[in-house]
Amino acid sequence: MTESVAPGAPFETLGEDRPGRWLVTCDHATNIVPPWVNGGDLGLPEEDMARHIAYDPGAAGVTRALAELLNSPAILTRFSRLVIDPNRGEDDPTLIMKLYDGSLVPANARLTRGEREARLERLYRPYHQAYADLAARRRDVAILAIHSYTPQLRGRPPRPWHIGVLSADEDRRLAEPFIRRLSAESGLCVGDNEPYGGHLPGDSIDRHCLVPGRPNLLVELRNDLIQTADQQRDWAERLAPALQGAAEQAEV
Template sequence: MTEAPFEIIGENRPSPWVLTCDHASNRVPPEINGGDLGLPQSDMERHIAYDVGAAGVTRHLADLLDATAVLSNFSRLVIDPNRGEDDPTLLMKLYDGSVIPANRHADEAERERRLNAYHRPYHAALEKVFTARQHSAILSVHSFTNRLAGRPERPWHIGVLHSPGDGRLALPLIARLMQEPDLCVGDNEPYSGHLKGDAMDRHGLQHGRAHVLIELRNDLIRTPEQQRAWAERLAPILQDTLEAAGLARPEAAAKRPVEIGA
């Protein structure tokens, strides 16, 4: 039986938080080139294939926050669920110095096949969860590599990514994290926090849902012990953020934000 392209954890949990993990897995489904993109295993274990450690952090946070979580079940190299359907990086053929052999000759028909099999069902599952829980605050969990090929090291331990359109969760989260003396916190670092058509734009901004995306440096969350430790550290900070944002009451998270920086 074909595996679902997503996993939902704790669908009926009561927390206002709903967690998402767009790049949870490096799995290549068997119907894609026999389950092999033609890359060495060392590349499939890198950030180019998935967000290293993000799924473990997401699972622990979901338990600690008593929250629902939705995780992808396919590699971002199969098709990237955190990209809009018209994004040129939706189906990558070259990523951080590695050519992806099984994607080199992927045409429009193959792109459409992968959209129908993986990308669209994942987003349909997200929308179903959000629609059923109108009063929710979205936390998207990602990780980033400490160094891209040929680039300097990235110093941030955690980045908080956001758009100017809705800072209800991002701004108080940044302020709260800045109180931690041992953390190097990135405000829209290591890259800009908003890409039109990405998952947070699609499910957060376009619907007026409170949302925030965090990026953890992946060398800090490689082991199960590190993933649990970061989740245990972040859970009370996230609860503080929900309170500071005035979103701890479920109905507050559903209100459309005032435009920030408009």
Template structure:
């Protein structure tokens, strides 16, 4: 599946849709793009804020692309900023359209009404999730690996020590805890459901993995480690064999 609209309008893109792996790599926060029909292409915040983690997951798209290629797996990427509308939130989540994030007010969202929210759902959020589910359905034994990144430090908060975070829901502990152990055995400072909790009702993993019984894991990599192509390639090379071996060891 692909979004055939012009690149300035599309909601997502895919790579390797016909690759045979049972894994599907997802990247919910791949870009910081603001479509022209949203505020004329700007959310009203400074360019330096649009380059921060509040607008997208820095380095995650490159990591996900390299990881998918190494694992011979399909991958899907959102193509709109999480500040336009967050694809990793359910449609009734109050943080779906953020008005304030890590100390930055989002002017284009401050007065957005329900009609504007529906427009962004219809043109961006829903097409992305429809495409993700279509890719997931292509394999009877699909596993989902969601790739994200996190900032080393939120404003006014302590530094985060982890290199990698493995997130999972208490509703499915088949793959998450073994991944935590495998990452720690590899020598990485690994957070278990840190820096974020692994279960959020209506998020991408809940919607496309938990509700279908698909094995899943969400990987967060600290964004200073994958800010450039070299770091993305290095961490993809580290993570791919660990992910593959951990799934095999579980017998899922």
């Protein structure tokens, strides 16, 4: 296995020489704020930086375990989504959030054009270039994007789903057989485009899958279910056979 990460690098890659056809991605792997971004501090309290607004808790561990089980490479970000969100298009107004789930982000309140461009050039664009390079390594690559979500947004009702599968209307080749396999499991509440739906123009799946026509799945796990390394591994072991079976059934 190869593992590549340099100090201060905006992304980490795992298993670039693995032969599997999947590319497992984690757009929101960490809550790291690089030191050159406002001195490494966005002005939020530690409890906010530990919440889902700063990253996807548990998603990195699931990503690593799934990539190993699928014998495929993975790429994970090494910067907080509050610094800049790689799962947004460059023109998306939510690319750099000033307010998220009730929390103001002081360092983003008066962001200059130069500061925004630096975050794009030093974090966002290198990540997406590496993502594109890994995705292009073979013609039959399938993308598996791993995310997690909070059980309840502030002031909103609890979310009942254990797992959500997001897909765009124009490509549900993998989503439909994958959802059927998961829904057959007793006691598992599966969301089809829940807790939110589909994709946004210019986001990671649109850019790397829908535009070039690659089969894809975006999996959202409720983050209270993947808090520990054992839980993350258990979910990976649960999902890997369903993923492989869905790909075989879809014949992609």
